[in-house]
Amino acid sequence: MAKSKLLRMDNVLIVVEDLEAAKAFFLELGFELEGEAKVEGPTVDRLIDLQKVSATLVFMRTPDGHGRIELDKFHTPDAIRTGPEKAAVNELGIRRIMLAVDDIDELVARMLSHGAELVGEVVQYEDSYRLAYLRGPEGIIVGINEQLR
Numbered sequence: 699m700a701k702s703k704l705l706r707m708d709n710v711l712i713v714v715e716d717l718e719a720a721k722a723f724f725l726e727l728g729f730e731l732e733g734e735a736k737v738e739g740p741t742v743d744r745l746i747d748l749q750k751v752s753a754t755l756v757f758m759r760t761p762d763g764h765g766r767i768e769l770d771k772f773h774t775p776d777a778i779r780t781g782p783e784k785a786a787v788n789e790l791g792i793r794r795i796m797l798a799v800d801d802i803d804e805l806v807a808r809m810l811s812h813g814a815e816l817v818g819e820v821v822q823y824e825d826s827y828r829l830a831y832l833r834g835p836e837g838i839i840v841g842i843n844e845q846l847r
Contacts, residue, residue: 709757709766710795712838717754717771719835724758724767726812727797727805727840732757732766750774760797767795783837787817794831794839802828802844809834822846 714720725731738752752773759766771777787793799805806820809832817831817839828844 709768710792711768711770712836713770713772713777714836714838715771715777716835717756717769720769720838721756721758723809723812723814723834723838724769726809728799729758729760729767732759748775765795765797784833785837787831787839794841796841796843799842799844802830802842805842806830806832 712720721731734757735755736753737755738750742751742753743749754771754773756769756771757766758769781789785791785793802820806816810816813835815833817833820828820830822828826846828846830842832840832842834840
């Protein structure tokens with residue numbers, strides 16, 4: 699039997715309480731809305747091993763069409779938080795997604811004016827990149843990098 703081959707990564711799931719705030723955050727970052735759907739029923743229950751699931755999903759993509767996220771708002775059962783809302787960057791688990799941008803200063807200023815927080819500072823890594831981490835709604839951390847050469 700031939701070994702299965704990885705074809706691509708389709709998306710990263712982010713479970714949120716305030717779907718509209720999370721959607722607005724990612725739209726402001728430059729993501730594009732791909733679609734929305736409501737899911738429920740026994741097939742969904744079996745897939746994720748929960749009972750009486752009802753959720754709204756929002757699908758978003760980067761402008762190049764390669765990067766995708768899925769924002770999920772659970773109506774039932776309620777979403778749960780097992781750690782702090784503003785987890786430290788070194789907390790175990792998925793902590794951030796990284797995005798390439800063409801003007802880090804403009805994007806940081808714009809996102810801060812829309813309620814995002816700068817986690818640390820905008821830093822330069824050698825002569826290659828400028829990097830920053832932004833925290834948005836639900837404690838979501840997004841890394842941004844601007845290539846210098």
